[in-house]
Amino acid sequence: MARSGDRSDLLAAGVEPGPVREQFASEISDDAMWVAAARDGDRAAFGQLYERYARMVHGVLLSKVAVGDVDDLVQDVFLRALRRLSTLRETASFGAWLAAIARNVANDYHRRSLPEEPLTDDASDHEIQSGMSGGDQDGPAAEILEAVMSLSESYRETLILRLVEGMTGPEIAARTGMTHGSVRVNLHRGMEQLRAKLSVSRAVGPEQEKS
Amino acid sequence: MDTGNNRTENRPSTQSGDYLWDRSGEPDPEIQRLESLLRKFRHDSPTPAFPEIVRELRWPFFRWRIRLFPALATAAVGVVAIVAVTFLVYRTKPTPTTLAGWDLTNVQGTPRIGRKTLSAKEGTIRLGIGQILETDSQSRASLQADDTGKIEVGPSTRLRLLSMGSGLKRIALDRGTIHTYIWAPAGQFVVDTPSAVTVDLGCAYTLQVDDSGAGMVRTSLGWVGFKLNGHESFIPAGAACATRPKVGPGTPYFEDASAEFRSALARFDFEDTTSQQSAHDVSIVLSEARNRDALTLWHLLARVNDEQRVLVYNRLSQFVPPPATVTKEGILRLDQPMLDLWWNELGFDDISVWRHWERSWRGVSTSAREK
Numbered sequence: 001m002a003r004s005g006d007r008s009d010l011l012a013a014g015v016e017p018g019p020v021r022e023q024f025a026s027e028i029s030d031d032a033m034w035v036a037a038a039r040d041g042d043r044a045a046f047g048q049l050y051e052r053y054a055r056m057v058h059g060v061l062l063s064k065v066a067v068g069d070v071d072d073l074v075q076d077v078f079l080r081a082l083r084r085l086s087t088l089r090e091t092a093s094f095g096a097w098l099a100a101i102a103r104n105v106a107n108d109y110h111r112r113s114l115p116e117e118p119l120t121d122d123a124s125d126h127e128i129q130s131g132m133s134g135g136d137q138d139g140p141a142a143e144i145l146e147a148v149m150s151l152s153e154s155y156r157e158t159l160i161l162r163l164v165e166g167m168t169g170p171e172i173a174a175r176t177g178m179t180h181g182s183v184r185v186n187l188h189r190g191m192e193q194l195r196a197k198l199s200v201s202r203a204v205g206p207e208q209e210k211s
Numbered sequence: 212m213d214t215g216n217n218r219t220e221n222r223p224s225t226q227s228g229d230y231l232w233d234r235s236g237e238p239d240p241e242i243q244r245l246e247s248l249l250r251k252f253r254h255d256s257p258t259p260a261f262p263e264i265v266r267e268l269r270w271p272f273f274r275w276r277i278r279l280f281p282a283l284a285t286a287a288v289g290v291v292a293i294v295a296v297t298f299l300v301y302r303t304k305p306t307p308t309t310l311a312g313w314d315l316t317n318v319q320g321t322p323r324i325g326r327k328t329l330s331a332k333e334g335t336i337r338l339g340i341g342q343i344l345e346t347d348s349q350s351r352a353s354l355q356a357d358d359t360g361k362i363e364v365g366p367s368t369r370l371r372l373l374s375m376g377s378g379l380k381r382i383a384l385d386r387g388t389i390h391t392y393i394w395a396p397a398g399q400f401v402v403d404t405p406s407a408v409t410v411d412l413g414c415a416y417t418l419q420v421d422d423s424g425a426g427m428v429r430t431s432l433g434w435v436g437f438k439l440n441g442h443e444s445f446i447p448a449g450a451a452c453a454t455r456p457k458v459g460p461g462t463p464y465f466e467d468a469s470a471e472f473r474s475a476l477a478r479f480d481f482e483d484t485t486s487q488q489s490a491h492d493v494s495i496v497l498s499e500a501r502n503r504d505a506l507t508l509w510h511l512l513a514r515v516n517d518e519q520r521v522l523v524y525n526r527l528s529q530f531v532p533p534p535a536t537v538t539k540e541g542i543l544r545l546d547q548p549m550l551d552l553w554w555n556e557l558g559f560d561d562i563s564v565w566r567h568w569e570r571s572w573r574g575v576s577t578s579a580r581e582k
Binding site (some may be wrong): 043046047050051052055057058060062067071072074075076078079082109112140141144145148160162163164165166168169170184188191194195201 | 231232233234241242245246249250251252253254256258259261262282325326340341342525
């Protein structure tokens, strides 16, 4: 029986139909045009970039910092991008560049919060616990988000973009600059791990209630 | 392997994979459930107003030269090239982006912009659009914008800079206390609070907002407009006005009015739920009113019921007779031009100032909870 995370299965399915790729190819050309216009002082063009990329930035940050701080940091990311727009060499790579800024802002956030604890790529217990601080801490949604936050970084970022921000796999790839194959692997393996965690918590929950 | 008790373990990968990947194929109920529950955390903030972008200097010739540097270096002219590059890089540094905003100075403690704290040694830094200034219980700060005015930020305060346009400077006070001295033209400085919007009309005033979103404005110079959902109050120097979430501004009053007057007015504005209660409190306000409390009575005209309005009209007429062009019938049906003409007789200021600026910022969206 093929497992949903098998590499051959994933890579085989990684080829997108033409119209989807064409759609995102045209968006990349829009990005280049808006970046050029924003560099020339056109704030409306930068607003268009915000409209297109705000969900991606929000999702990347949500996978790394407390819910209550995400909205402020989204603004920080775009302001930082605005200041550094002149340093972007490949305008078609705006999404990947912006995602990198978002990850750096999240890292700065943790450095300021925990100056003596180096960050690792894997989720630490502290990060998982802090994920909900300052936000809605009750209910099944918070429990599910906490389960997502307990996954490894690449899985939780991709899953949050898909399940929280409502982006499709091709859209995640286009916005973050990741390859379709990477996004697909992260989605499948992350989802598999999330299902396992949720089924364990469903099984443990009633037993705890009984005891 | 299908265990029979976990419906997720044996899901065909093609079905769940397609839906997980691009929502094509048969929907996966569990993924749909997760999407539905998690969407509450989704990004939903509107596009903020970004600061002005200063056009960078562009030297296409220089960029062309940069691409040739490796070849030039291998051609043994490296030293010359490096000197040229050093010179040109120095000359073509992009002009830094200019951030519109307020200059922030630490007065006491450790005010913060976002997560950055401002120590007393750091002098002045810029609070930009979209940024958040917070002070703890031991901190105070000062904001100044040369073309707008000065704001003293008290302890335990959180404010956000919303816009800094040439015609409208807007901040949001989420909680805490600010003392403002505004020299921008009347109507250009606006503060959103959780329960009302204050519009500066050439003045100095203190605005407080508590954790529940309730607010209080005290005007020390000029006057302030306080507004929510068309419910508006004009607060001249020496007067105060409270505001409450979902209710909006109460009725302005002079703080030297009697305690009975102020208590009855507060109950009328925010507590009374029956016509009997409000009639009782209006009767106290009318009996306790002095000449200068015409300010309060004028505002009450539009807030009481028809029966009470006759009583308020009669009492206000005793203090400040209406001008000849204003009729009792007109006031009782709340004719706005007549109300405005009578206001102008009270001696505070010409209400056309307010009407002009009210029209000018009426179309501007507000972050106050105008729901």
